[in-house]
Amino acid sequence: MPSNENTNGTQAASLQQQIKSRQRVADHGEVFTNPREVNAMLDLVRDESFRLDSRFLEPACGDGNFLIEILRRKLSLVKDIKSPTEWEFKSLIAVGSCYGIELLEDNAEACRERLYGEVVGRMGRMGDLGDYGKSLRYMLQKNIVCGDALTYRTADGKPITFCEWTPIAGSMQFSRRDFQFDFLVNQTHQYSLFDEQGEAQSFDEPVRTYPPLHYTQLYRYEE
Numbered sequence: 092m093p094s095n096e097n098t099n100g101t102q103a104a105s106l107q108q109q110i111k112s113r114q115r116v117a118d119h120g121e122v123f124t125n126p127r128e129v130n131a132m133l134d135l136v137r138d139e140s141f142r143l144d145s146r147f148l149e150p151a152c153g154d155g156n157f158l159i160e161i162l163r164r165k166l167s168l169v170k171d172i173k174s175p176t177e178w179e180f181k182s183l184i185a186v187g188s189c190y191g192i193e194l195l196e197d198n199a200e201a202c203r204e205r206l207y208g209e210v211v212g213r214m215g216r217m218g219d220l221g222d223y224g225k226s227l228r229y230m231l232q233k234n235i236v237c238g239d240a241l242t243y244r245t246a247d248g249k250p251i252t253f254c255e256w257t258p259i260a261g262s263m264q265f266s267r268r269d270f271q272f273d274f275l276v277n278q279t280h281q282y283s284l285f286d287e288q289g290e291a292q293s294f295d296e297p298v299r300t301y302p303p304l305h306y307t308q309l310y311r312y313e314e
């Protein structure tokens with residue numbers, strides 16, 4: 092029947108976009124989620140997904156189907172900003188709050204490139220983005236980790252750490268603190284304090300704290 096053929100054809104095309112090869116599905120469970128499902132899930136946390144600095148971690152991120160939609164939502168909040176400097180700073184707040192872990196390096200790199208392309212595509216600028224571009228790439232390199240979310244280790248066997256990027260309004264700087272992923276998951280290395288209401292609060296210990304840097308200089312953390 093023609094209508095079933097169409098439906099079957101559409102389903103087959105959609106499935107084709109969701110897998111790269113049968114082998115990769117068998118080896119790594121690599122089946123990508125389509126944008127309609129991603130957005131339906133993000134709508135369950137709609138307010139958070141439309142907040143510039145809300146932090147999201149996708150622990151098996153593939154090439155970034157969830158992270159790209161989260162980034163699009165965040166960047167929609169800065170579309171009317173006229174000042175290029177303010178736009179760049181805010182775009183890094185958005186990028187710096189998106190985190191991913193992916194087992195396969197080709198997927199991790201594709202994810203970084205997609206997120207980079209999404210930001211650059213909205214700038215309406217071509218070519219070399221100078222120090223801003225270097226900082227953007229550096230953030231993505233740090234935030235999208237090639238590693239195993241189950242063993243908490245990178246591809247080269249080191250403990251996965253994530254950077255907490257905190258924007259400092261007024262100075263256009265970010266402060267950086269690094270946290271070890273397994274400590275965060277297992278809630279070890281925490282200390283407790285009391286908040287203003289006298290309620291007990293737990294805080295994670297960073298493994299390293301850095302001095303703040305201007306948003307265009309973040310890549311210098313590597314030097």
Ligand SMILES: C[S@@+](CC[C@H](N)C(=O)[O-])C[C@H]1O[C@@H](n2cnc3c(N)ncnc32)[C@H](O)[C@@H]1O
Binds near residue numbers: 121153155195241242
């Ligand atoms: C089902 S796909 C989902 C990809 C993406 N989250 C999406 O919804 O489109 C699962 C992905 O997780 C990766 N993966 C499998 N085991 C993993 C692990 N232990 N740690 C990190 N990533 C893993 C695979 O390589 C694959 O890219």
